[in-house]
Amino acid sequence: MIDIVCRRGIRSSVVAIWFFSCLAHPAQSDPRLSMSESARRGEELYDRFGCYQCHGHFGQGGINGPPLVSNVLPYEAFRTFVREPRRQMPPYRDAVLDDGQLKAIHAYVQASGKKPVRDGIPLLRDPGKTR
Numbered sequence: 745m746i747d748i749v750c751r752r753g754i755r756s757s758v759v760a761i762w763f764f765s766c767l768a769h770p771a772q773s774d775p776r777l778s779m780s781e782s783a784r785r786g787e788e789l790y791d792r793f794g795c796y797q798c799h800g801h802f803g804q805g806g807i808n809g810p811p812l813v814s815n816v817l818p819y820e821a822f823r824t825f826v827r828e829p830r831r832q833m834p835p836y837r838d839a840v841l842d843d844g845q846l847k848a849i850h851a852y853v854q855a856s857g858k859k860p861v862r863d864g865i866p867l868l869r870d871p872g873k874t875r
């Protein structure tokens with residue numbers, strides 16, 4: 745009797761582990777999963793440092809800032825610009841945003857430019873729901 749209870753216990757925990765591991769990886773087609781570790785960290789920093797407020801969440805451009813993704817500057821030029829912008833953009837000095845963080849943001853902007861903006865909207869990713 746005890747033996748049966750134990751075996752059931754093991755089987756249900758195997759099922760539970762399988763179930764929860766599926767929850768941990770919701771959709772294999774999630775474009776964020778194809779981004780490098782650095783780009784994913786960059787996405788978080790891009791939002792935290794407010795780049796999205798002017799350039800849009802995907803770097804597609806917004807009311808206050810031009811698109812960043814249509815022609816992504818090489819890292820050195822990107823960095824120079826962010827440190828010493830020419831006109832309206834506020835400068836982000838090293839004390840506020842360090843080079844490691846800026847590299848990650850650059851990786852995010854590059855990755856973001858490679859996927860269609862609508863892929864970032866989970867509801868629109870399921871073709872069955874958009875028609």
Ligand code: HEC
Binds near residue numbers: 798812815829849
């Ligand atoms: C308050 C609005 C604002 C914020 C916040 C902002 N930008 Fe900008 N950004 C601009 C504007 C406006 C320009 C156009 C040039 C100018 O007027 O300075 C620009 C230009 C740029 C450019 C050069 C354009 C190009 O051709 O690629 C880069 C790179 C850039 N921003 C990156 C960033 C990053 C990275 C952040 C966050 C760390 C950021 N910006 C935050 C407004 C902003």
